[in-house]
Amino acid sequence: MSEIIQTTVAGRTLKVDYGKVGKLSDCAMFISYGDTVVLINANSSDKPREGVDFFPLSIEYEERLYSVGKIPGGFIKREGKPTEKAILHARAIDRPLRPLFPKGYRNDVQVVCTVLSVDQDNAPDILAINGASLALCMSSIPFTTPVGAVSVGLVDGKFVINPGLEQREKSSLNLTVCATKDRVMMVEAGGDEIPEDVMYDGIMYGFEECKKIVEFQEEVTKKYGKDKIEPVLYKVDEVIEEKVRDFAFDMIKNAMYVEDRDKRNEALNDVDGKLDEQFSEEYPDNKADISDVVYRIKKEIVRNMLLKEHKRVDGRAFDEIRPISCEVGILPRTHGTGLFTRGLTQVMTVATLGSLGDVQILDGVSLEESKRYIHHYNFPSYSTGEVRPLRGPGRREIGHGALAEKALEPLIPSEDKFPYTIRLVSEVLSSNGSTSQASICGSTLALLDAGVPIKRPAAGIAMGLITSEDMSREEILTDIQGLEDFFGDMDFKVGGTEKGITAIQFDTKIHGLSKNCIRETLKKARTARLFILQKIHDCIPEPRAELSKYAPKTFIMSIDPDKIRDVIGAGGKVINKIIAETGVKIDIKEDGKIFVMSDDTASAKKALKIIDDLTKEVVVGEIYLGKVTKTTNFGAFVEILPGKEGLVHISKLDFTRVNKVEDVVSVGDKILVKVTDIDNQGRINLSRKDAIKDSEKKDSKVKDSKAK
Structure with a gap:
């Protein structure tokens, strides 16, 4: 039977229609907010997927253009691959949900969010996060910790939950907060240089509203949810784990304490070789188990190093940034380039200026139809020293490009001030953590080098976190590198200017962040950002005065x-x-x-x-240099401006009597004519005779002036 359950969020009705559709899905529902409706379907496989060392969660966000009364553009009149925004929304749903599944769960899980109807006052992406969480909770899938999501705007100095279209246009903040009832799980934000304390207050304001949505989901799940299946969790054979630990722990620890990355990797490769020699014959079918044990040993060592010894893998202090270098003007024929290096992370951004006709045309469910500032991010295999096929950009590349675009968007000059389409392409040349934030820095350098009059330079920094098992201790790390991201508990990216924050994206691998952790991370990120901005200023203090000679x-x-x-x-x-x-x-x-x-x-x-x-308008009394287009027995027609033609009557061609028009002018001749009259039908009357007379008077005055 169909059940309709509803609550109120920000003064509007959030409604769930359960049991009406998708009878064969584990859980399916319509979830609506205003006239926005999203269909949610959640399903999982019966058995764990063999041969994988990760949780195969798939979040799909499907936009249907009929939801806004549109027919898709182009030759093929149906939706194709997801739009960039759809991919970003899918990532935003995935990030808060993934850490809340049981560790070791390897069953395929898919949540499909299909946008069916869109009311522009009520964003479907926020609705989809809440719907995905509720569907998983109500299903038999072993997911038991609901999350709530809201958007937060800042209009006239006041926070607004789930702002409508008119409020969003006035808002200086576009903030998405996703949380459990205890902690914040995910934040995405774009803002017009928002101060850290205001951003923190906005996150907490959204957090309080998320708690109410979580309570609603708990009530609905308790009443209508299915019994949960007992999950089969991946676990390494205890005998294998004990043997691998006894054999390799000390070797791995010694390797992990090597500060130089290349030497550390070399030492770890030696350990892998010894492990293979030791166990390949005894456990030929358990390579995945051995790899898993090695991974957990590395993670344990790094976390103990940070928590117990207060020591980072590369020897830096917890708030220390890796060595930075900035360069501009790297490529001779491009319109602007910036090369930003931070430790072993290196990004080169290239700026290209185009006409306003080069804007990107958008075909999606939002009202935005085009954009003139575009940022793309490429992460090739060589950036990590690996070999793999080069394909088109994946979800990660699209997400990182969008984050950098968001960080710089408030600083891009208006069309009136700088009438160009701007495209930035960030090429990751070397990656050891925080490439998305390096692309913000490289892009700032490229814009300045291209002569784009941005409001202020921007920079980005990635912050990390290590917590104790009971989450009572929290150690925040500035400028995390690869291992700290890989084995750490959060990736908290903050972009902005000296004035404030323009972009945030953070997610966590644990069950959320405490209020104090968020506050301290924002504060430390600002200190780091100001340090990087000074490095950018030292390289190029302001936009170049002139555009490249190769720029249009x-x-x-x-x-x-x-x-x-x-x-x-x-x-x-x-x-x-x-x-x-x-x-x-x-x-x-x-x-x-x-x-x-x-x-x-x-x-x-x-x-x-x-x-x-x-x-130009034809003015009576003005003299024009026109072209004879036609002659008749009564005069000559002369084009004095493009598309504007007048008649010189035969009596107005010369000072003496003219018997034949062709005796004075021919088709194609250029002659001076004066506009003598425009009649009430718009016909223009011209005189060659008067034009010559006025020109002679003018020449005479010039000669008299010179003689004096």
């Missing part, structure tokens, strides 16, 4: 919006002719602003003059 130049003019049709012409004939003749790019806005872009200034000015002539 943009010229702006304004015309009467009613004249736009004259510039475009029927079927685009006029504007295409201008482009073909001058080789420029032209973008026209509805308010009459025209942007002409070209590598060649002369070509741009030629196009501007053509447009100016096309839109």
Whole structure:
């Protein structure tokens, strides 16, 4: 039977329709908030997946364009691969849920969130996180700790839960908070340079609302949830674990205490070779078990080193940043480049400037149709010294690129101030932790090198955490490297300027972060960020005064919006002719602003003059240099401006009597004419005789002035 359960969140009804749809799924439901509706389906495999050393959780976020009354663009009129935003939303659902499954659980689990209807005041991504959590709790899948999620805005200095469209447009903060009833599990934020204390208060404000949603999920699960299956948890054979520990623990510990990364890896490879010699014959089918034991030994050693000895793997203090270097102008023909190196992490960002017509067109369920600032992030195999096929960007690459884009977006100049489309591409050349934050730094360098007048430079830092088993002790690490990320408890990324935070993304491998941990991490991240910003300033203190000679130049003019049709012409004939003749790019806005872009200034000015002539009004009494387009027995027709033609009557061609028009002018001749009259039908009357007379008077005045 169908059951409808509802509660109130931020003054609006959150409704769950359970038992009506998806009868063959372990759990399926409609979850709605306002007119936004998401279908949630949760399922798992009957048995653990063989041969894997990870939990195979799959979160899918499917956008249907019918949800906003759209038909997909392009030739194939159906949805294809997920949009970038859909991928980001899927990652945001995955991160808080994954740590809450039982350790060692290896069954395939899939949660599919299908967006069916979208009311722009109520975001479907936030609804999907709550729906995924509730569906897993109500299913037979061994997931028992619900999470709640809300968005938080900051409008006129006040926090707003789940802001509507109008409020989002006014908000200086776009914050997503996801939490259990005890701790914060995940935060994503973009902001207009938000101070640390305000960001912390915003997170806590969202946390309190999340608790209410969790209580609702607990009540619904208690009443309608299925009995949980007893999970089969992966566990290493105790005999194998004991033998591997006895044989390899001290060797692994000695290797892990080597501060130099290359020498440490070499020592660990030697240990792997000895393990293979020792156990390959005795346990030929248990390589995965042996690897798992080695992993847990490494993790135990690193965590003990940090918690008990207060020592980092590379010997740094807990708040110490790896050596930093900054360079700009690396590549000769690009519009701007920045090379940022922090320890063994190195990112090069390349900036490209294009016309406003180069904006990225978006085809999704949001109202955003295009964007003129684009950031892409590439993480090739060579960045970690590995060999694997090069494919298109995965979810991680898309996520890191979006995070860096979010960090810099509030600092990008407006279209009016800087009329260019801006694309940044961050190439990870070497990776040992925190490449997404290095890409923020490299991108800042590239923007400054390209001459983009950004509001202020930005930098990013990744913070880590190690906790004791009972979570009573918390050690925060600044600028985590690979091993600390791999064996640590959180990856807390913070990007921003000297003024405040522009982006946050954090997730955790444990059951959430304490309030004190969040507060202290934000504070220490600011100290680190200011240190990095000084390094950037030392390299390039401000944007270059001039764009690269290889960057296109943009010229702006304004015309009467009613004249736009004259510039475009029927079927685009006029504007295409201008482009073909001058080789420029032209973008026209509805308010009459025209942007002409070209590598060649002369070509741009030629196009501007053509447009100016096309839109210029004919003025009575003005003299024009026109072209004879047609002769008749009563006069000559002369084009004085593009598309604007007038008649010189035969009596106005010369001072003496003219018997035949062709005795004075021929088709194709360029002659001076004066506008004598525009009649009530818009017909233009011209005079060659008056133009010559006025020109002679002008020349006479010039000669008299010189003689004196």
